Structure formats: structure tokens, C-alpha cells
């Protein structure tokens with residue numbers, strides 16, 4: 001699956017700025033001025049790195065979602 005096959009959803013209310021996602025996939029995530037994660041566009045890390053970031057987020061704030069070009073379901 002290429003980066004264009006999925007979208008990243010970040011729950012900003014759940015995010016606590018732990019920065020794990022930024023360390024795991026620094027070309028796809030960054031912390032904003034409120035110390036909340038946001039995605040960088042275009043997404044440049046591979047799906048595996050993004051999934052690892054989501055899996056390691058201590059607040060479960062990241063979800064990978066099949067893009068509108070796919071089924072539109074959560075991965």
C-alpha cells in the first residue's frame with residue numbers, strides 16, 4: 001500500500017504531544033505550536049512506519065483510514 005492509498009486521522013483531543021509519532025515517522029508528523037501532532041503533506045513515510053507510529057502512540061490518537069479511492073474503512 002502506498003502513502004496515497006490511505007489518510008491519517010489524528011484525534012487532537014487525545015494527543016498529548018508525546019512526540020512518538022514524530023520520532024517514528026518524522027517526514028509525516030510534526031508538532032504544532034500547541035504541541036499537538038499534525039500530518040505533513042505529502043506523506044513521505046511508508047505505510048509501515050505510519051502504522052508503527054499509530055501503534056506506539058500512547059494515547060491511541062492516530063488512525064489510518066483507507067482513502068476515498070479505497071473502501072473508506074479504518075485499517
Ligand code: SF4
Pocket residue numbers: 010014015016017018019020021022036037056057058059060061062
Ligand atoms: S504519538 Fe500520539 S500523543 Fe504523541 S504526538 Fe503523536 S499523536 Fe500525539
